[in-house]
Amino acid sequence: MYGVWTPEQVGTAEEPVLARTPEGALMRRAAYGAAQVAMRMLTERAGGVTGRRVVVLVGAGNNGGDGLWAGAYLSRRGVRVTAVLLSPDRAHPAGLEALRSWSARIVTDPDDAVPAVERAHLVLDAIVGTSARGGLRAPAPRLVGATEAAGVPILAIDTPSGVDPRTGTVPEATDDGPAAVTAAETVTFGARKPVHVLARDRCGPVSFVDIGLGPELSEPPITVLEAADVGAAWPVPGPGDDKYTQGVVGVAAGSATYPGAAVLASGAACLATSGMVRYAGSAADEVRAAWPEVVATDHVADAGRVQAWAVGPGLGTGDDGAATLRHVLDAGVPVLADADAVTLLGAHADLRTQAARVPTLVTPHAGEFARLVADLDDPPDPAPDRVDAARRAAAALGVTVLLKGNATVVAAPDGRVLVHPAGSSWLATAGSGDVLSGIAGALLAAGLEPFRAAGAAAFVHARAADLGAGTPGTPGAPLPASHVQAGIPDAIRTVRAAALTTTGAGR
Ligand SMILES: NC(=O)C1=CN([C@@H]2O[C@H](COP(=O)(O)OP(=O)(O)OC[C@H]3O[C@@H](n4cnc5c(N)ncnc54)[C@H](OP(=O)(O)O)[C@@H]3O)[C@@H](O)[C@H]2O)[C@@H](O)CC1
């Protein structure tokens, strides 16, 4: 597990460290770390360091200072460095002096900069960091566009410029070029910021350089689970367990029109934990045929006792669906509400009141989220700040909210937030949400609190898709939701193996 801090919190943590270290030491530490990453990238992508060409795009503030110092360290190692000063009058003086002392080339005319980036082996984006507001400013779009068109990789210094460091959002591109950098990799300093988990597609892999802020940082407003955390929390049977002690999950999903949702959710629940799965609904025959271990009935009233309900996929949003949701919310056990159940919660105030009385996890995509909060005073809007919107919705509704998207955001009513940054987009396929419902419902039944269940389910769901798409590190292929479902056991094995390696847990 690691934390993510806002730029303001990082700034506050920096102050005492800056006060007790020699002037410029923190920046030099950061820049040295950035130069190490740049040299590794040059070795991997250009076969070596000495004599390779690096262009540093240098903005007006300390981020530009990091870039200039990194350029100086690279020059010292024999790299041919060109610094492009985008605001020549405001370039960091000490960094500029350091770079000049190594006789690096310094360019201020964009017309000279374009051929330089086109011929570079690597471009460092030191245009703007944590003080960024809005997209790239001229002439940066032209230079970043030329870099991308030439296929030259970009290493973002601290944050990919043009991407909002707090929310990960990017303005529209203009005729001048891209509004933000798309980095091959990012190197960050002191603490990870929201952009690194909310806009992984813009950052690429993120390296972390410790500059000693740790003791000064407050509780992180966002945490990110790692494989070992998920593996250590994953419920598996012990010697004293039977099918009931591990938790029975009820699945209320699917309909005559959408039996597939029931099959996907029930099967995912079967694969996620080893207790027992009950199914209630009009797709009982289809569920039994696909998953003979499921105890299936036609109505929730006949389902028998469960320790949690997963309700919603393919349920319908009419009176029957509302009655089913009302029934499961009345059972007094944790509830996973997805898809049509989310829409029903948005439409019925009494159901929302019921949901707040039991541990409820709601898993909307963007459209369902808008319906879920439509009736609230001042409805939270995920554009531009998805974390804030999820946090406000969770607090207002008294439920845990898992907001789907490229980065999954989980917010608890008490203000805790988890983000799961997607490493890929393979989950953008019909039925993948039904699979997530089954996994999360099974974890609720096994006793995980909604916040943890949501984080662990999102992690394993994404891992199942990645494994199903192909061998990590090679180009993958699209996969349907039934293959995501089939990948759940492998995904669980990998997180449990990670837990075993890290802590000895997960046995
Ligand atoms: N404190 C430390 O010792 C350490 C700090 N560190 C480093 O400092 C970085 C933060 O530095 P910073 O606060 O100086 O601001 P920074 O992000 O460089 O922006 C500078 C100016 O750019 C402008 N600007 C705004 N938006 C823009 C845009 N879209 N496109 C173009 N320009 C834009 C805006 O000025 P404006 O023109 O709007 O007045 C803004 O004031 C941090 O990310 C890390 O890299 C590390 O070295 C660790 C030690």
Ligand SMILES: [K+]
């Ligand atoms: K940057």
